[in-house]
Amino acid sequence: MSRIARHFNPAFVVAAAILILALPHIAANEYELRLITLLLIYAIIALGLNVLVGLTGLVSLGQAGLYAIGAYTAAIFATRLGVGLVPGLILGMALAGAFGVLLAYPTVRVRGVYLAVVTIAFGIIVENVAIEWDSLTGSWVGISNVPAPTLLGLPLDTNAYFIVVGASALIAFLVNLNLMNSRFGRAMRATAQSEIASRSLGINVAAIRTLAFVVSAMAAGAAGVFYVYLNKYISPDIFSFADSVRFLLMVILGGSGTALGPVVGASIMTYLPEYLQAFGPWQSFAYGLLLLAVMFILPRGIVGSIEVLVSSRMAEARPETGHEERPRLADIVAVNPADGSACLDARGVSVAFGGLVAVDKVDETVDSGKIHALIGPNGAGKSTFLNAISGVYRADSGSITFLGQETTRLNSHQLARLGLARTFQNTELFSEMTVLENVLVAFHKEYRSNFFSTICRLPSFQRDERHFRQAAMALLAYVGLSAYAHEKAENLAFGHQRQLEIARALALSPRLLLLDEPAAGLTHTEIENLIALVRDLAASGITILIVEHHVELIMEISDHVTVLDYGELIASGSASEVQTDPKVIEAYFGSQTFGDGPAPAAGIESGEG
Amino acid sequence: MSAALQYFLAGLGIGGIYALVAIGFHIMWSSAKAVNFAHGDTLMLGAVLTIVFLDHGIAMPLAILLSIGVAIVFGVLLERVAIRPFADHAASIGWMLTTIAIGIMLESYATIEFGAFARPLPSPGVDKPIIIFGAGVFIQELLIPFVAVLIVVLLGLFQRRTQLGRAMRAVAFNRVAAGIVGINVLHVAMFSFALASALGGLAGILVAPVIQASATMGLLLGIKGFAVAIIGGITSAPGVVIAGLLYGIIEKFVDGYISTAAREAVGFSLVIVVLMLFPQGLFGRRELVKV
Amino acid sequence: MSKFSISAAIGGAAVFATAIAIGTGPVNAAEANPCIGNSGPVTGPAAFGGKSIRMGAEMAVDEINAAGGVLGKKLKFLQYDARGAPPRGVDNVRRIGLKDNCVAMLGGYHSTVALAMRDPIHEIKIVYVGVIAANTKVIENGRNPNYMFRVSAKDRWVSKFLVAEALKRSPNNKVGIMYENTGWGKGAYPNIQAALREQGTKEVGAETFNWRDTDMTPQLIRLRKAGAESLVMWGLDREGNQIMRSLQKIGWNPVKIGAWGFAGNLGELAGKLANCALIMQTYSWMGKLEPQAQKLYDTMKKRYGVKSQKDIRMGSGVADAYDAIHIIAKAIGIAGSYDRQKVYEAMFKVKHKGLVMNYDPAFERTEERHDAILPSAYKLTAWYNGELLPVSQTPCK
Structure with missing residues (x-):
């Protein structure tokens, strides 16, 4: 996944173009040329599906339905109105894309295997409509007499048509490649790996998924249109559930999430039936066996497995962490000097799960530029409160105001865009992406270049990409991770993972940073570093709300401490005030019996700050 | 009136079939958060093998037992080979494709060995229809939904009263926590697949007298049974049975009052609508995101 | 080696492997090859239909080859799977006509597949003889010349x-x-x-x-x-x-x-x-059989695992395919060449005493009589x- 091509390579395009132009002359006969055309059509659908499955992590078992929509649109317009190839393509892709939007809508609420059922149902509905809407689709008899394709009024013979399809497949390949290596591709992979972290970085997950569905649907639609003009005949039989499985298999077999995998998978799946014919009645058995073998031997697919093999051989020695000078945060991202006003104001916030009230009418004000701590025994509702103000959960009652704006009903990605950033108790990194990419994801909303200029690699995209790569590298230097920029996030040591989460959150130029137990699992030295980092953040003007069990840390850095117990606010004041509050002592030692000696959390009294 | 009753009874029979398939999906899902996508072929295995054993002169009760035995072995092997190695991956593509692959192989092999023709499985339940207010129905068709309901009741008792059953419930609720308290999660998964396959084989034998046994009988049953399990809420056994029965009855009424042609489009549109309104299915348990 | 060039190398290799894979197969010639293709269901629920055609066709081809073949060449029978899907049937026609370059072809079980094959058959101009699929419009399709023939029922x-x-x-x-x-x-x-x-x-x-x-x-x-x-x-x-x-x-x-x-x-x-x-x-293998049919039935028992007369599923298909191959072979003989156009012309001159009926002649030049089996034989x-x-x-x- 991480080993994808990063740079647009003109030599490859030229080589591919020469091959496409030469193939009609190399091909032994018309049948062979048609087969290669079919291969390229399958490559288009597989490349599109790769965006959905490989990048966005959504499984579609209804791709044949979208393929059918493109095919029937072109066939109906061509046979009834004599529409040519290009308008047919536009219509087919537009309609398939529209259905892509419809299909994406359930992903807002429906997940995983449930989503697979939605796509299966969609495929079956399309097949059923194609069978039953006799007057339009010709039912089982299908649509024949499709005229020869025309381009700008000129009829295309088999050779010319092959070149048109070849060029289109090349374009599809480049779109896939450029998409993959762009903020959109990164956002897609991010939503696949951690939806919740993506939201917290301001990514509109529903919009990104819709984009992925539309791209894959349009590719399927285009493939359907090309198929109609190749075969000059369609019927419902080739748009069945088994065909959706076949398309998915192309992506998996070649290597899902890789640039070339879909093309390789499509090649194999096009030629395979030709050779399987030799098995007579056993051919579907052989097909099943092959499918099983691929899943076992090459779970990452052919290209994916090769890339893993090659990259592990090329793996360089781990870089040494040099002691770098911490750059000034204000030089990297926009920071606003604190003005002393209330940054966050929560009034009477309650969150309940079923009958259990996790947070009960909590009032909390966080002043800007201050370090504010939230403590309490396990199960006191600290994380729930944090989730409520960051939009992960919705408060059942009460109101939340952020920077003077009522935000009670906002989603976490909307809050992130307002400048509320956070880290997670159990780190939520995009573990399959590199350290640098993790930070780049957070810059998603800052890019000015749009989808079109991104895909076409226009100068505005190049400018943005260069700028934010530099900014991301600087942020890594700020937290001391620049040596690991190209390392996979999951390979980082735990302490480094926590630092990366902070760097990622900083990319949002936050006004308020929520740290959920940032010291958990850190070594003593790492905690020292963390304290220095948090102080520097506050000094740069970022307001901090920190949930932590580590009392020394709290006492050392907090300007203000709030204590929760059983979902209720029991104390609030300066560190030294709460330390001596009887209610707090009661909460930590009170009625609970720990047996002999003080509980581990009893460090409350031994504060050194 | 008698037409409506006829549709209702016929729908109950067909819905019972979907319910039986869906229970298998429920059991597998609860233990492994993965299912045999080709569970329909387990039904085929039960039905086809029973006929093959009968052909070899084995008596009916023994033939049924033997077929269910083979189905159990199949389920255990499938869990070991096609599910377990792929259960760790968050993306569910792995086990979907491996089980589909095994389904393709099974169906293909059965077509070659058993033949492509459908064959009858004799049963006293389909000798003569009984007539209720002018609507005819075979005993077998009423038996199927009855057995589906019975299985849910027995499954519920089993899961409450026995050690193994309670372990199943614990694993269904939280795999990791169940493992921590000392439940052998892998054994539970194996047992669940064995149970699901046994019930699948039994279901195949029960439905074959009505729909006939053939190598390809499983495909559509599997897809519909899975869809039904999902809209019923795959975490709830009573939920999937209720959804199955309702789906069958709705299908027959669409057949009767709208048109045979509209059946699949209406049925599967309903599936999508239900999932949009109830993302966890009608009776499913909502899973909370925790960070 | 940059990461991209690795991917590019893999891709290049894949694409070129494909290009090499296509470097086989003969170029279209005036004389077609001595083979008769068939597209039918080999797998799936109608696989028995494909098997019945294969049995009938192979038995006829064996008889013809045992007698020295046609015009000194042994005939070959090639069967491809359409699994009941018309687009696959269309692919198969092109494979038989363009790659294998066969002289003629049979057509399979499903009427939808047969209907879809009409277009590519007329593009390629290869004689098609349907042996099961009975849809009327497969044969009565308004084309002239019409390459669609049938030795089967007509709906x-x-x-x-x-x-x-x-x-x-x-x-x-x-x-x-x-x-x-x-x-x-x-x-x-x-x-x-x-x-x-x-x-x-x-x-x-x-x-x-x-x-x-x-x-x-x-x-x-x-x-x-x-x-x-x-x-x-x-x-x-x-x-x-x-x-x-x-x-x-x-x-x-x-x-x-x-x-x-x-x-x-x-x-x-x-x-x-x-x-x-x-x-x-159109034909039944049940009851007492004529000597010729008895001989074929014995062959089926020996070669195809048929145990009883009931085991011959779609028995009409066996008989139709058997007759169709003999008719095509006679047409090639009359044409005196494996030229597809000449074979097409010769189809109208064939007279043959077959298993299903006495074809006298097998076909005539009216659209309706591109069907060989007449209602009197039903x-x-x-x-x-x-x-x-x-x-x-x-x-x-």
Whole structure:
């Protein structure tokens, strides 16, 4: 996944173009040329599906339905109105894309295997409509007499048509490649790996998924249109559930999430039936066996497995962490000097799960530029409160105001865009992406270049990409991770993972940073570093709300401490005030019996700050 | 009136079939958060093998037992080979494709060995229809939904009263926590697949007298049974049975009052609508995101 | 080596491997190769249809080759799987015509596949001889020259045949239609309607059913309400069985007359419920066989694992394919060349005494007579206690 091509390579395009132009002359006969055309059509659908499955992590078992929509649109317009190839393509892709939007809508609420059922149902509905809407689709008899394709009024013979399809497949390949290596591709992979972290970085997950569905649907639609003009005949039989499985298999077999995998998978799946014919009645058995073998031997697919093999051989020695000078945060991202006003104001916030009230009418004000701590025994509702103000959960009652704006009903990605950033108790990194990419994801909303200029690699995209790569590298230097920029996030040591989460959150130029137990699992030295980092953040003007069990840390850095117990606010004041509050002592030692000696959390009294 | 009753009874029979398939999906899902996508072929295995054993002169009760035995072995092997190695991956593509692959192989092999023709499985339940207010129905068709309901009741008792059953419930609720308290999660998964396959084989034998046994009988049953399990809420056994029965009855009424042609489009549109309104299915348990 | 060039190398290798893989196969020549192709169901629920064609065709090819082949060359029979999907049939035509460069081809089981193949067959100009699929428009397609021939039933003729038999048994001429919702059933429906019009009447109702439907009571209730006395049925055994059971459920016993899709194992599936269901066929391997048929039956027992006469599924397909290959071989002989155009012309000159009937001549130059088997060769049989017998051998009327 991480080993994808990063740079647009003109030599490859030229080589591919020469091959496409030469193939009609190399091909032994018309049948062979048609087969290669079919291969390229399958490559288009597989490349599109790769965006959905490989990048966005959504499984579609209804791709044949979208393929059918493109095919029937072109066939109906061509046979009834004599529409040519290009308008047919536009219509087919537009309609398939529209259905892509419809299909994406359930992903807002429906997940995983449930989503697979939605796509299966969609495929079956399309097949059923194609069978039953006799007057339009010709039912089982299908649509024949499709005229020869025309381009700008000129009829295309088999050779010319092959070149048109070849060029289109090349374009599809480049779109896939450029998409993959762009903020959109990164956002897609991010939503696949951690939806919740993506939201917290301001990514509109529903919009990104819709984009992925539309791209894959349009590719399927285009493939359907090309198929109609190749075969000059369609019927419902080739748009069945088994065909959706076949398309998915192309992506998996070649290597899902890789640039070339879909093309390789499509090649194999096009030629395979030709050779399987030799098995007579056993051919579907052989097909099943092959499918099983691929899943076992090459779970990452052919290209994916090769890339893993090659990259592990090329793996360089781990870089040494040099002691770098911490750059000034204000030089990297926009920071606003604190003005002393209330940054966050929560009034009477309650969150309940079923009958259990996790947070009960909590009032909390966080002043800007201050370090504010939230403590309490396990199960006191600290994380729930944090989730409520960051939009992960919705408060059942009460109101939340952020920077003077009522935000009670906002989603976490909307809050992130307002400048509320956070880290997670159990780190939520995009573990399959590199350290640098993790930070780049957070810059998603800052890019000015749009989808079109991104895909076409226009100068505005190049400018943005260069700028934010530099900014991301600087942020890594700020937290001391620049040596690991190209390392996979999951390979980082735990302490480094926590630092990366902070760097990622900083990319949002936050006004308020929520740290959920940032010291958990850190070594003593790492905690020292963390304290220095948090102080520097506050000094740069970022307001901090920190949930932590580590009392020394709290006492050392907090300007203000709030204590929760059983979902209720029991104390609030300066560190030294709460330390001596009887209610707090009661909460930590009170009625609970720990047996002999003080509980581990009893460090409350031994504060050194 | 008698037409409506006829549709209702016929729908109950067909819905019972979907319910039986869906229970298998429920059991597998609860233990492994993965299912045999080709569970329909387990039904085929039960039905086809029973006929093959009968052909070899084995008596009916023994033939049924033997077929269910083979189905159990199949389920255990499938869990070991096609599910377990792929259960760790968050993306569910792995086990979907491996089980589909095994389904393709099974169906293909059965077509070659058993033949492509459908064959009858004799049963006293389909000798003569009984007539209720002018609507005819075979005993077998009423038996199927009855057995589906019975299985849910027995499954519920089993899961409450026995050690193994309670372990199943614990694993269904939280795999990791169940493992921590000392439940052998892998054994539970194996047992669940064995149970699901046994019930699948039994279901195949029960439905074959009505729909006939053939190598390809499983495909559509599997897809519909899975869809039904999902809209019923795959975490709830009573939920999937209720959804199955309702789906069958709705299908027959669409057949009767709208048109045979509209059946699949209406049925599967309903599936999508239900999932949009109830993302966890009608009776499913909502899973909370925790960070 | 940059990461991209690795991917590029893999891709380049894949694309070039593909390019090399295509470097085989002969170039189109005036003389075609001595092979006869077939596209039919080899896998899937209709695989028995593909097998029946293969048995008939291979037995004929073996006989011809044993006698020295045609024009000194041994014939070859190539079968490709269409699995009932028309687009795959279209692919197969191109493979047979362009890559294998065969002299002629048979066509398979499904009517939808046969209909779809008309276009590529006329592009390539290769003789097609259908051996099972009976849809009228496969052959009567308005093209001239018309490369589509058939040694099988024709739905239009079958419809007339069945409607006449149905009306004989319906005192008030009230006929209902039950047809499967497939290309075959939908193609036959207008033929049945036309046959009824010709007899001065019309159907009281027409209902459809899908493959794998398990209950047909709604459709049958509607037909009974419309007053049908007899049912003309178009479908296959599995669904035929459900019709029989649904009839029993609603307590109705009209006259049942069906096309040859019910000639497989309806009697086995429905048992006594199928008794006196009347079925049209072109050929039957049941009962006592003529010496030539007996010889073929023995070969099937030896080579194809056939154990009894009942094991010959879609027996008409075996006989049709067997006759079709002999007719094609004779046409090549008359043409004196493997040139496809000459073989096409020679098809009209073939006379052949075959298994199904005496083809004299096999084809004529009218569109209607691109069908070799004439209605006079159609047989009406009846299911009785699990066996499909000539009506005269049963108590049925």
